Amino acid sequence: MEIYPQLLRYVAIPGSIYVAFIGYQTAAAPANHADIERLQEPRFYQGFLLQWFNPKAWIACLSGVAIFSSSDNHSNLLTFTLIYFLVCYISLSTWAIAGDRARLLLESQYRRKIFNKSMGSLLIICATYLLYSQTFTD
Numbered sequence: 001m002e003i004y005p006q007l008l009r010y011v012a013i014p015g016s017i018y019v020a021f022i023g024y025q026t027a028a029a030p031a032n033h034a035d036i037e038r039l040q041e042p043r044f045y046q047g048f049l050l051q052w053f054n055p056k057a058w059i060a061c062l063s064g065v066a067i068f069s070s071s072d073n074h075s076n077l078l079t080f081t082l083i084y085f086l087v088c089y090i091s092l093s094t095w096a097i098a099g100d101r102a103r104l105l106l107e108s109q110y111r112r113k114i115f116n117k118s119m120g121s122l123l124i125i126c127a128t129y130l131l132y133s134q135t136f137t138d
Contacts, residue, residue: 008059012134015055020127022050027120031113055130060084 051057061084068080106112 007062009134011053011058012055012130015053015058016127016131016134018049018053019055020124020131023120023123023127025120026123027117029116029120031109031116 064080064084065077068076070076106115
């Protein structure tokens with residue numbers, strides 16, 4: 001980050017725009033069963049893009065690589081990469097299981113509507129803050 005300080009900005013700007021778009025889609029998502037059944041499931045490319053434009057993941061990854069990389073010894077970087085990979089997949093699995101269980105709490109249309117608007121708004125707020133912090137502050 002010291003050598004290429006603008007790199008974070010180039011990742012954060014498209015990432016925050018994409019996260020805000022996902023937040024809008026979440027907040028505007030229908031809450032009744034008939035509309036949910038008509039919705040198209042997310043496509044693979046959407047999940048793929050979300051991972052590549054995820055500013056939080058890039059910050060964590062770049063921070064870890066910067067801390068553990070060395071021109072003398074690559075074993076620390078390899079260890080970090082393996083641990084990071086395992087933790088990411090354990091976390092993704094945990095979130096998937098939690099999401100499956102959350103549907104029990106979201107059985108009513110009213111709860112789904114509140115949940116969608118709340119989660120979408122939080123995504124938009126986070127993306128807006130990140131965009132602001134990367135473009136208007138130095």
